[in-house]
Amino acid sequence: MNVENTDILQSAAIEALERFAFLLADPMEQSALTASADGFWQAQVAFRGPRQGALVLIATPLLARQLAANLYGTEGSAITPEQAEDALKELLNVICGDYLHRMDGSASIYDLSAPALTTVSGEKVQAWLARHGHVFLAVEGHPMILSGGD
């Protein structure tokens, strides 16, 4: 599934990163994916309501740890992998809720699934980017990708 409106998704993501996670993000023209030794984390949340589909967020474990550190108000070194995974899922949850609200206004009720997370390789991410319309952000130097889900 492709995201219907990447501009809206991009605004929702940048605002959620700023307001919720205290992270500054810039849209990137090119999908310049740098290598990540730890691979990438791919989180997905499904939504059901006037529209049905899924939203996917891809980021490095390093950025997820930074995100969790911000949300917990601590240092990255104090963050466990479990906390980092949970923080990334919660970010996607927030972005998805805001995206749907921006798309449909406040009349529509959606049910969101619990976000799921998997680890994927850089090649898998490249292949994903080629297949899906997406938003590519640089979040304080780290890549972050948002797209529709399968």
Next chain:
Amino acid sequence: MSKSVIVDIGGMAVSESPDEVLVTYSLGSCLGVTFYDTALRIGGMAHLMLPLSPIDPQKAVERPFMFVDVGVPRLLADLFARGCRKRDLVVRVVGGAQVMSDSNLFRIGERNVAVFRKIMWKNGLLIQAQETGGSISRTLRLEIATGRLVVRSQGVEKEL
């Protein structure tokens, strides 16, 4: 008669004198940050311009109060060194407007606010009052004797 201490753009001031008033003018996308210790009656104010210092590390050393990420912790450190305690500090923030210039493209005002909020959250401080955003210029006055903070914008004064 109170004495005005002017906080310049990219500057800061801390005062313990009850006859002083800290003032900063024309906050657009810049951030006016004030801390006031209600127990010790010490006030601090900074007029910060940009969110993050890594874009110009040289400037960050020469003029730390240009940047939210280095200026705010410096101001806090100054206050703690004077004996201020977190639980007595009133945190108020003003400015961060979207100004009609090229800088609007980079959302500097909103980013200044985001970085400030991050520093407060990390330091365990909640923001008591916030008057940010919009597209107006604001002037700030912090009375050291009382902790009263007045925001003036387009001829209208408002206490925060």
Next chain:
Amino acid sequence: MAFNILVVDDSLTARTFVARTLELAGVPVNQLYQARNGQEALDVLAREWVDLVFADINMPVMNGVEMIRRMRADELLRSVPVIVITTDRSDGRMAELRAAGIQSYLTKPLTPEDLKRAVDQLLPVRG
């Protein structure tokens, strides 16, 4: 006076955010209970007295709407104040939950200051 508070959210991050905000806001907490879904929350409520509940809506096993309905149908739990914290900004959902008698409806992304204001309105004035 210190309060018993229950935070219901499937996200550890979201629960921690609430806990930290309560701490920074100086809310006196006696016990802070956590639950990952509506069913776990009802289990806590069945054995502990709770002064205030924070509840997410979208959760596995039992969602927040169902949890609140069951609380409102229970004589002992009916009057426990609930603050909903959700990504769902729809008027429909808000109306549904207001009708079910929740006290406050906050939407994510949420600031600690938003949360503090909601708590201040609900809990008795503290010294």
